[in-house]
Amino acid sequence: MTAPQPSRAKFIRSAIQTGLKPLAERWGSFSRTRFGSVIARAFSTNAAWIFLLLIVLMFIFNFLAPGKFLTEFNVRSMAENVAVLLVIAVGETFVMATGGIDLSVGYVLLFSGVTSAQTMNWGGRDPTNSGWDVVLLGFVVAIGSGLAWGVLNGLIVAKAKVPALIATLGTLGMSWGLAEILSNGQDLRYLPTIIADMGASRVIFDKVPLVVVVAVTVAAMGAVILSLTKFGRYTVAIGSNQEAARRAGINVDRHLILVYAMSGTLAGLAGFMSLAIFTTTTISGHANDNLQAIAAVVIGGTSLMGGVATVAGTTIGVCIPMVLFSGFTILGYQSFWRDVAVGAVLILAVYTDQLRRRRRERR
Amino acid sequence: MADPLLQARGIVKNYGHVEALRGCDFDVYPNEIVALIGDNGAGKSTLIKILAGTEQADEGEIVLEGHRIHVGSPFEAMRLGIETVYQDLALAPDLDGSANLYLGREVMMAGLLGKLGFLDNKTMRAGARKAFGELGVDLQNAQSAVANLSGGQRQSVAVARSVAWASKVVFLDEPTAALGVVQTARVLETVKRIRDRGVAAVLISHNMRQVLEIADRIEVLRLGRRVARFEGKGATIEQLVSAMTGGIAEEGAA
Ligand SMILES: Nc1ncnc2c1ncn2[C@@H]1O[C@H](COP(=O)(O)OP(=O)(O)OP(=O)(O)O)[C@@H](O)[C@H]1O
Ligand SMILES: [Mg+2]
Numbered sequence: 001m002t003a004p005q006p007s008r009a010k011f012i013r014s015a016i017q018t019g020l021k022p023l024a025e026r027w028g029s030f031s032r033t034r035f036g037s038v039i040a041r042a043f044s045t046n047a048a049w050i051f052l053l054l055i056v057l058m059f060i061f062n063f064l065a066p067g068k069f070l071t072e073f074n075v076r077s078m079a080e081n082v083a084v085l086l087v088i089a090v091g092e093t094f095v096m097a098t099g100g101i102d103l104s105v106g107y108v109l110l111f112s113g114v115t116s117a118q119t120m121n122w123g124g125r126d127p128t129n130s131g132w133d134v135v136l137l138g139f140v141v142a143i144g145s146g147l148a149w150g151v152l153n154g155l156i157v158a159k160a161k162v163p164a165l166i167a168t169l170g171t172l173g174m175s176w177g178l179a180e181i182l183s184n185g186q187d188l189r190y191l192p193t194i195i196a197d198m199g200a201s202r203v204i205f206d207k208v209p210l211v212v213v214v215a216v217t218v219a220a221m222g223a224v225i226l227s228l229t230k231f232g233r234y235t236v237a238i239g240s241n242q243e244a245a246r247r248a249g250i251n252v253d254r255h256l257i258l259v260y261a262m263s264g265t266l267a268g269l270a271g272f273m274s275l276a277i278f279t280t281t282t283i284s285g286h287a288n289d290n291l292q293a294i295a296a297v298v299i300g301g302t303s304l305m306g307g308v309a310t311v312a313g314t315t316i317g318v319c320i321p322m323v324l325f326s327g328f329t330i331l332g333y334q335s336f337w338r339d340v341a342v343g344a345v346l347i348l349a350v351y352t353d354q355l356r357r358r359r360r361e362r363r
Numbered sequence: 364m365a366d367p368l369l370q371a372r373g374i375v376k377n378y379g380h381v382e383a384l385r386g387c388d389f390d391v392y393p394n395e396i397v398a399l400i401g402d403n404g405a406g407k408s409t410l411i412k413i414l415a416g417t418e419q420a421d422e423g424e425i426v427l428e429g430h431r432i433h434v435g436s437p438f439e440a441m442r443l444g445i446e447t448v449y450q451d452l453a454l455a456p457d458l459d460g461s462a463n464l465y466l467g468r469e470v471m472m473a474g475l476l477g478k479l480g481f482l483d484n485k486t487m488r489a490g491a492r493k494a495f496g497e498l499g500v501d502l503q504n505a506q507s508a509v510a511n512l513s514g515g516q517r518q519s520v521a522v523a524r525s526v527a528w529a530s531k532v533v534f535l536d537e538p539t540a541a542l543g544v545v546q547t548a549r550v551l552e553t554v555k556r557i558r559d560r561g562v563a564a565v566l567i568s569h570n571m572r573q574v575l576e577i578a579d580r581i582e583v584l585r586l587g588r589r590v591a592r593f594e595g596k597g598a599t600i601e602q603l604v605s606a607m608t609g610g611i612a613e614e615g616a617a
Pocket of ligand 2 (some may be wrong): 407408409450536
C-alpha cells in the first residue's frame with residue numbers, strides 16, 4: 001500500500017511537469033517580449049489579480065441578475081457609495097506604504113464633518129440659505145480639522161516614536177470623543193442647500209455624481225504622486241527600509257509627518273463630502289470606515305510591512321466589497337455575506353504577500 | 364607625509380554597558396587605500412558609523428582637512444563628500460537597483476514637471492546601468508526589486524551607490540564578503556580606481572591576503588582602540604594577526 005505511492009506520486013509529478021513544460025516555455029518566451037514583460041510584471045503584483053477578481057465578480061453577478069446589476073442606476077449608486085471611502089483609502093495607502101497604519105481616519109472624518117457643520121451653524125442660526133462664503137468657510141474648517149489630526153498623528157509617530165497602531169488608536173478615541181462632545185451626540189441636520197445641491201449634482205452629461213469625480217480625481221493624483229514623484233519614491237523607500245532611507249539622507253521624520261498629514265487632510269475632505277452626500281453629520285455612520293479603508297488598501301496589494309503600494313490596487317480594493325454588497329443584495333442574499341467574502345479575500349491578500357516575501361527571503 | 368584628510372581622535376562609544384570604542388584614533392590620508400582590520404567586535408563598524416554620521420560618538424572629535432567637524436547625520440557626511448557601504452548594506456529591498464543608487468539624490472525631470480516633483484527615471488536607469496556595468500554586474504532585469512537579486516548583486520548595488528557619489532572618502536565595510544571571484548576583483552579594481560580619482564578609500568576586511576594586496580596602509584583595532592599601524596608594503600600576515608589578537612603591545616603604551 002505504501003510502497004507504490006512514491007513512484008505514483010513521482011509519475012504524476014513528472015507527467016504534470018512534462019505537460020506544463022511547453023506551456024511554461026511559451027510563457028517564458030512571451031514574458032521576454034516587450035508587451036509580455038509588462039504583463040508578466042503586472043501579474044507579479046497583487047493588483048492585477050485583484051482586478052481580475054473584480055471583473056469576474058461583476059461578470060458573475062451580471063450573469064445571475066441580468067439587467068439588474070450592471071445598470072446605469074446600480075453602477076452609479078455603487079460609485080457614489082464608495083466615493084468617500086476611496087478618498088480616505090488613498091491617504092491610508094500612503095501611510096501603509098511607509099509601513100505605518102492610520103486607524104483614526106474614520107473618526108477624523110466624523111470630527112471634521114462635525115466641526116464643519118457647526119461652523120456653518122455658528123450661533124444657532126439656520127444656515128439653509130447661506131451663501132458660498134459660509135460653505136467655503138465650512139470647507140476650510142473640515143480640511144483644517146483633518147490636517148490638524150494628521151499632523152498630530154505624524155508628530156506622535158515620527159517624533160515621539162509611538163508605534164502607529166497605538167498612536168492612531170489614541171487619536172481615534174480622541175477625535176471620536178471630541179466629535180460626540182461637540183455635537184452632544186446629536187446629528188446636525190441643517191446645512192446650506194448649496195452643499196446638498198453639490199452632493200446631489202451630476203456632471204459629464206448629467207450622469208456622474210460630482211462626489212465621484214472628486215474621489216476619482218483624488219485617486220488619480222494619489223496614483224501619480226505615489227508612482228512618479230520623489231514624494232512617492234521616499235514614501236515606499238521609508239516603508240521598505242527606514243534605516244536605509246535615513247542613511248541615504250532622507251529626512252524620514254519630516255516625510256512621515258507629511259504622509260500622516262496627507263491622510264488626515266483627505267479624511268477632512270471625505271468628511272465634507274459625507275456632509276454633502278447625506279446632508280447631515282451621520283455620527284453613527286463611520287464606525288467601520290477605518291477598517292474598511294485598511295481592508296481596501298490591503299486587498300489592493302499594499303504590503304502590511306510597507307514598501308509596496310499602488311493606488312490603483314486600493315481603488316480596486318475599495319470596489320470589491322461594494323460589488324459584493326450590491327450583488328448579494330440584488331440576488332436577495334443577506335448583505336452580511338459581503339463581510340464573509342471580504343474577510344476571506346483580505347486573508348488571501350495578506351497570505352499571498354507573505355508567500356512573496358518568504359520566497360524572496362529564501363534567496 | 365601629507366596631512367591627514369580625515370582624523371578620528373579619542374572616540375568613545377558605549378552601548379549601555381558595552382564599550383564599543385574606548386578612545387579610538389584613526390587616520391585617513393589623501394589618495395590612499397587604508398585597510399581597517401580587527402577581530403569580530405573590535406569596533407570597526409561602530410567607528411565607521413560614527414564617521415559616517417549614522418551614530419554619534421559619546422566623546423572625541425572628528426577632523427576633516429584640518430577642521431574639526433560635527434557629523435550629526437548621514438546627510439551631513441554625504442554633503443562633506445563621505446560615502447559608506449554598510450556591512451548590512453542598507454538598501455531598500457522593494458525598490459529596484461536604479462532607485463537605490465539614486466536614493467536621496469533623485470534626478471528630476473526638466474522644467475516644470477521636475478519642480479512639481481516628477482522623477483526622471485529614464486536618466487536614472489541609464490546612469491545605473493553604467494555604474495553597475497563598471498562593477499561588472501549585469502542586472503538582467505534592471506527593474507526588478509533589489510530583494511530579488513542575489514546577495515552578491517545586492518552588495519554590488521551598495522558599492523556602486525557609494526562609489527558614484529563619494530568625493531573625499533568612501534568607507535567600505537566588508538564590501539566583498541558575499542562576492543564571487545570575478546565580482547571581488549571588480550570591487551577591488553573599483554577601489555583602486557576611486558583612489559586614482561583622488562578619493563580616499565577605507566576598506567574593512569577580514570581577508571588578510573586581500574588587505575595586503577590592495578592597501579597602502581593598514582590600521583588595526585582591538586577592543587575599541589587602535590593598537591597598530593603598518594605600511595601596506597612589507598607587512599606580513601603574521602604581524603597583522605598578532606596585532607589583532609593582542610600579540611604585541613598597544614600603540615602608545617609601547
Ligand atoms: N547597536 C548596538 N547595540 C549594542 N551593542 C552594539 C551595537 N553595535 C555594536 N555593538 C557592540 O559593539 C562592539 C563593536 O561592534 P562592531 O560592530 O563595531 O564590531 P566590528 O569590529 O565591526 O565586528 P565585525 O568584524 O564582526 O563586523 C561589539 O561588542 C558589539 O556587540
Ligand atoms: Mg563590522
